[in-house]
Amino acid sequence: MNNSPISAHNAFYSKKYQQLLESLRNNDMMRNEALQTGSIDNFMSDYQYPYGCWPIILSKPRVAEFTRFNKMLPVLMHKVIRSYFKDDPQGFADYLNTSSFLYHMMAKLDVDSRDLFLRHDMVFSNNEFKLLEVNAGSNIGGWQMDWVIPALQKIWQGYPETQSLNLRTRNVVREIFEKACQSMMRLPRSGVVGNLLLITSTVPNYQRMEQDLTELYEQIKPSALAKGKLIWINNTNDIEVRADGLAYYKDQVMDAVFLNSDMARDIPQHKIMNLAKSYVAGNLVFPDSPFHNILGNKHLLALLHLAAQQAKDPANNKISLTDEELQLIERHIPWTVKLNTPVVTWQGESHALPELLKSHQSQFVIKKSLSMQGLDVLIGKTTSKALWHKAIDEHCHDNDWLVQQYCEPDPVTTCHPDYGLAESSLIWGVFDIGGDYSGAFIRSVLADTQQRVINSANGAVEFLVVEEGEKTHKLVI
Template identity: 30%
Template sequence: MKSTYTKKLIDYICFTKDRVTSNIVNPYEKELDFQSSENSYFILDEEITQFEKFYSGLFNSLQSSLEICAKDRDVFLDYYSDPRLYQILTHNKFDVFRGIFRHDVLEVNGTLKLLEINGGANIGGWELDMLAPMQLEYLRKANLFSQEVISYRSVVASMIDSLIVQMASLDKEKLSGNIGVFITKMDYININKRNFYASFFDDIYRSSAQYKEGQVHLICEEQSLQISEDGALCFDEIPIDALLMMEHNISRELQEKLLVSHLTKKIFCTDTLLNNLVSDKSTMALLHDIRIFDLQPQSIKQWITQNVPWTIRLDRYLNGCFEHKSSIDIIKNQADFVIKKCRSLQGKDVYIGRFMTAEKWQSLILNIDETQDWIVQQYFESDLLPSIDAELEPISVPFVWGVFDFNGQYGGSLIRSFISSQVNDGVINAANGAVVVTVFEELQIDDQLTLIL
């Protein structure tokens, strides 16, 4: 059963022409780099359970695949071309669950299918925390909902709660409770930006029910970080237990030290070289690579087959390294496939065959130079989302879930969709004109929704 609140809110908006989100005066508007939908979506506990089962299946599959891969140096270097990272991972126990992620997921006939994994603190989407509470208050003041029947799960608050749990599990004699937030130097020297980050993160941290001690420290220069021989991290001699990386422009040497400290549980770091490896789209090809897949237990094979669209690196496809799909012709069957660059963001370098002419599709495949940096992936059409168009009329559109995963726990979600049935290249991304839909949770209490129509 799914919540009926979404349809009832759509009925209200279409009937009254009330532009719910546009009517809100948002002091944080400049911080939002996406267009927010007038509509919202509501989920029940059973959908949250479905997400967490998906996380479990995904990371069991990733953990097993990477452990198998780590036993075969040639396969690892074939995918990641990083001998030093291979050495670190083979000399330290690693756990891919320990991280901060947003999974972009399609819902296809009710089944969740992975599009990509985004890892680290600066994954985008958490900015809804600056809008959703005002949307919620507007809906309540408009007498749309009886009191306490819906709630918003703060992504940042969920992330901070997860950090506290991870800090408590560190292998250290004494915990400081201090969290470092590494931001760009430009943001640091901007007084308004610096004050915003400081108050935003510190207020949420101190208001957590799990907070004991410590504070948030803003960092903008890697020279101010010191890592001791045993892996402990300090910021200008202040001990740090967890590090959020909003800025990734740091030296390789520091990245390697942070990874080792993270793996040995001296710190919890949200952005490591392991995160980068998991977030590389070629990892979805690794899951399907027969050198790895054939060694998996049947339960993991079934999960990958059901939840990860068949994926192969483009160079391996062109070389015929796909025994399980040997009859596939991606040129003749372009409507069934997508080509993506392994490392790109915001929907860039994503080409969906059915939205291209045959000539452009074939030209794309034949003119990609670094074919090892691209993947071919099976295309699926998503289920349709009930929504509204620009004129506040009802419409059903394809959509993508962005579900936040903090160490296997649901940490909130968002939806991206278009406000028109006419799409150009089929890539559903906020940078490509999609709107972001706030997701609220329906509380399991007797109080029912009342609409004034």
């Protein structure tokens, strides 16, 4: 694969990425670099997923596109929810497959985009990024690559070809902690000291992870929160919200609570709601509240297209979208609809949805909204006709299944740790911390792989995404 041509298409991401690939092609030693376990002196020393040494490099225009999108999307989602379901809590609950109680709470609350932790999973298709789903909350994943950066930079600094590239990296967890501290300092109550409670499951290298993240929190805390502590727990037995509206852990007031764990779904619902009420009262930073996590509801992508369709209807008086908002939906969000929608408009024509899916199988994906790690996803292009038809017939009345237009990932050359330079299909995990672009990582499979659900849990290789730095002659950390 190392003798395969390097497509000029790679230069779309940046000229420096094209330059890096040419260097890798011409230098066997660079191409064969691999991180040794002993070179990673932190909890990532036994990370379960494979990752590559050589990053994807973004140009400033690509970063600017992500930045604009990150600033617009959360605001647009909240606008559409409120406009489309105005005075209709049951319609809200039915469409988004959630509780009408959440509607009543959201009607009284403006969620500050500066408090949001999001990761947008995207593909580039025909040089346009397409949003596949949004992950919301402190458990968005992908930040683990932060702790590989020092070892990767040591490799990059070992070659003149990459020393001259001047690569800028971002530390996602640092940005999360910094934005959390800013959110705590915006709390309207007195007595905020910076106590952040992190609820997490016991993962491999748990104690080392706790040590590494605690050290980072101590480094970045502003002087106003000097007394604050990062407190780790793996159950919620000693958490309570008392009559004063404050969240306590063992008699100590918490200023922020993160549910950084898959166990969040097993936490008693009354505890989640009590923490959410503390957030609403202005007593707590809680990025995993239902008000924040609603942005990770995949049905919102279908709702955005429904709203766009209505906004363009001259007879509509329900919702109004700007040209810029309509453009964002049409350019960056693949056509999405709920699977239980009987009749849809596809490419200007009306169709019964089950028949459309069966006659145009290769153009669609069907997926379950409440699902993770690529489970409950069927890609028409790589699914047998029998299984595809069976899934449609079984789920066409299910309120939690969606249809999404399939977007073929553009082939991109990466340096695979086992195969060297190879054409690959990528899923981009783009971080939106506090309403801004905050870095990204890649999950990659070989372009000719038949298993098309690209996910780390399915064997994809992870790559760091870096940026072109300012015009100096040093690597920017």
